[in-house]
């Protein structure tokens with residue numbers, strides 16, 4: 001903890017002397033990386049800094065309720081400007097964030113600060129505040145702001161609450177700790193509206209999505225030997241249900257209602273011969289070990305990986321060809 005306090009103080013000093021700052025969220029953004037980015041943006045703007053926010057992919061519609069959501073940009077030209085400071089939020093690595101190649105275009109002379117909560121984070125920054133036991137990146141940022149004794153406002157409180165609520169799947173996963181509730185309690189006092197965030201960010205599905213989910217539900221299989229319950233989506237499903245791959249989001253968390261599954265796995269056949277795997281557990285199993293076998297990573301209880309190939313179900317067996 002002492003160590004975190006020292007890093008907090010060092011980050012504060014770097015921010016004090018910086019004027020031009022770029023904030024980076026990870027690609028295929030979720031409520032944590034976006035909420036964290038916008039909370040930090042709100043704070044830094046108030047300090048009078050010149051701040052830019054980048055994410056490789058556009059902000060999903062369901063997060064447009066976040067204050068200053070329109071300021072998140074996917075413009076690659078942001079990487080040709082000169083910055084004093086670059087801060088990544090919720091980025092397990094620069095590759096995972098989708099910015100490793102873009103960053104090679106940046107003029108030298110910036111400091112890189114890495115704020116995150118992924119256990120696999122290799123500490124790629126000049127300064128690294130990585131707290132794997134935190135429920136979310138937003139909770140790490142909450143602790144940082146608390147250390148700095150900032151004046152809270154409802155924009156900051158809303159961004160941080162969005163991160164904590166979405167990364168804990170509405171306070172239902174094992175990362176939901178006393179610290180998380182403590183932070184949410186304070187953020188609610190400072191103007192966040194948890195019910196609005198839940199409504200916008202967690203209950204944002206439609207009939208076409210549920211029809212797609214229905215296909216995956218029907219296909220649920222159990223590998224008793226490994227304790228894995230799994231299902232999959234293929235490209236025909238997306239075509240026939242007239243939705244894209246983002247419609248699969250949320251199904252793996254929904255499957256937590258299964259009582260006896262040790263590990264949940266959803267495989268999604270993406271375009272261009274890529275298969276995306278998502279893994280979840282509520283037990284004391286380290287899924288990063290399993291994800292690593294397939295070149296992936298993530299958190300102990302929520303991990304993922306990518307493989308190349310196509311999914312084929314034949315003769316009662318799911319195969320990757």
Ligand SMILES: [Mn+2]
Nearest residue numbers: 032090137167
């Ligand atoms: Mn996160």
